[in-house]
Amino acid sequence: AQTVTQSQPEMSVQEAETVTLSCTYDTSESNYYLFWYKQPPSRQMILVIRQEAYKQQNATENRFSVNFQKAAKSFSLKISDSQLGDTAMYFCAFMKYGGATNKLIFGTGTLLAVQP
Amino acid sequence: DAGVIQSPRHEVTEMGQEVTLRCKPISGHDYLFWYRQTMMRGLELLIYFNNNVPIDDSGMPEDRFSAKMPNASFSTLKIQPSEPRDSAVYFCASSLDTLKVAFFGQGTRLTVV
Numbered sequence: 001a002q003t004v005t006q007s008q009p010e011m012s013v014q015e016a017e018t019v020t021l022s023c024t025y026d027t028s029e030s031n032y033y034l035f036w037y038k039q040p041p042s043r044q045m046i047l048v049i050r051q052e053a054y055k056q057q058n059a060t061e062n063r064f065s066v067n068f069q070k071a072a073k074s075f076s077l078k079i080s081d082s083q084l085g086d087t088a089m090y091f092c093a094f095m096k097y098g099g100a101t102n103k104l105i106f107g108t109g110t111l112l113a114v115q116p
Numbered sequence: 117d118a119g120v121i122q123s124p125r126h127e128v129t130e131m132g133q134e135v136t137l138r139c140k141p142i143s144g145h146d147y148l149f150w151y152r153q154t155m156m157r158g159l160e161l162l163i164y165f166n167n168n169v170p171i172d173d174s175g176m177p178e179d180r181f182s183a184k185m186p187n188a189s190f191s192t193l194k195i196q197p198s199e200p201r202d203s204a205v206y207f208c209a210s211s212l213d214t215l216k217v218a219f220f221g222q223g224t225r226l227t228v229v
Binding site: 033035043044046095102103104106108109 | 213
């Protein structure tokens with residue numbers, strides 16, 4: 001079974017600074033997808049970024065980038081130039097590749113507070 | 117597209133009552149998921165469907181919970197009878213197998229008193 005671990009329950013960063021959220025996972029699969037979702041106070045789950053395990057290049061979406069270390073089973077999220085609107089709960093998630101399944105397995109989340 | 121649509125957004129009910137949560141997935145998506153979010157247990161997958169067929173319901177907590185997907189554009193999650201420990205936010209999500217990305221509705225906050 002796959003597991004996802006987020007060891008930082010809460011983090012804080014000053015506006016315009018950079019912050020990195022950690023995520024590790026455990027799987028015996030060789031092909032899979034990894035995600036970061038954001039859940040602001042509105043409670044909507046919003047996709048931030050996606051990484052395919054077979055791609056060596058780290059995914060990037062504007063101010064958001066990941067550091068994907070497949071051998072270490074690590075998938076951290078870096079937020080550059082933090083903005084007040086980035087304040088949210090961030091969830092790391094795993095999806096197995098192939099088979100009749102697209103289900104996501106989530107970590108417990110990291111609550112990020114961006115301070116003015 | 118309007119995204120995944122859930123209703124109601126909030127539901128308050130008395131213990132023992134039947135509760136029905138509704139979901140309209142994104143048109144064309146072939147997977148539909150029901151998740152439950154609580155402080156204690158985080159985000160749990162309850163059940164998911166592929167092409168309207170239930171694939172895995174191992175996350176459904178008890179027989180009091182049931183889910184249906186009568187067609188590609190509608191799904192329900194029913195709790196009968198409801199209990200206070202069912203209080204949570206229930207999310208519906210849909211995805212397209214070729215995209216491998218799940219899109220979530222805004223959730224239903226259920227409070228059972």
